[in-house]
Amino acid sequence: MNILLLPELDNEQTSFSITDLSQIKHVQQVLELKAGDGLKVGSLNGELGTAVIEAVSDTQLKLGSLNLNTMPPSKLDLTVVLALPRPKVLRRLIMDMTAIGVAEIILVNSYRTDKSYWQSPILSRIDEFVTEGLQQGVDTIAPNIQLKKRFKPFVEDELSLWAKDRSLVVAHPYSPLSFNAYIEQAGLPQVLCIGAEGGWIDYEVGLLQDNGCQPVNIGSRILRTEAAVNALCGRYL
Structure with a gap:
């Protein structure tokens, strides 16, 4: 997992809460991130960007400072x-x-x-x-x-x-x-x-x-x- 994929979001949105347990587990156990750490995110069918973890527990991950400003890579003609x-x-x-x-x-x-x-x-x-x-x-x-x-x-x-x-x-x-x-x-x-x-x-x-x-x-x-x-x-x- 090289980005955390979020649902479709408005580019003006600056915060989001994740309840997907597999994503939370990956952030905690694989990436070993904690409150205050930044990570790469993307909005489904939208842009890529960054966010900062505001709080994390076993059931919820709160993201803030959400900044979506990069277009995803082009699809292959395939x-x-x-x-x-x-x-x-x-x-x-x-x-x-x-x-x-x-x-x-x-x-x-x-x-x-x-x-x-x-x-x-x-x-x-x-x-x-x-x-x-x-x-x-x-x-x-x-x-x-x-x-x-x-x-x-x-x-x-x-x-x-x-x-x-x-x-x-x-x-x-x-x-x-x-x-x-x-x-x-x-x-x-x-x-x-x-x-x-x-x-x-x-x-x-x-x-x-x-x-x-x-x-x-x-x-x-x-x-x-x-x-x-x-x-x-x-x-x-």
Whole structure:
């Protein structure tokens, strides 16, 4: 946590009280701050700045001298289409992509996405993971996140339209074209399609390719989803 993310505030507001226990615990136990200490803060969908701790207990953190005066970093020109992964992996991926600055995240169904993942209570906590990612990346603007349970209609009806004015790639370890070679030829793509554990099946790769996606590999090693996402998205930093 490199900033303390506050709700949407008026820039003229100079004080605020926090009751989120995880934030209070972080300030007390990790940052080891006390009354009179300053810290970095940000207002959701607003600006970054600083505040001073006026009082802190186990249940409340009172901030004063609130000064929001710095714009957050620009979002990357990047949409990640990600096959819904295992629930315990999803938290880390949402946090990482948010911290990196991905503008849009589309979670889609795939052949290797277990149906039970769509009923997981973890999906109701996505906003929580976004907040963690924003606090890590020193940002205040959340990515646009959408869930698409039907793969083929999404690809044919929505993703296909993006290909008219955006560049799209699909990560596929058996593509003869490397991601590095693609970038040298066409620059960084604006859309990355990344499979879950086990990757996309041939039908899915073919459908994505038929609708404007160029298959690319990221090397000879077969990576887990987390490693693939970070390896690909890291190229945009």
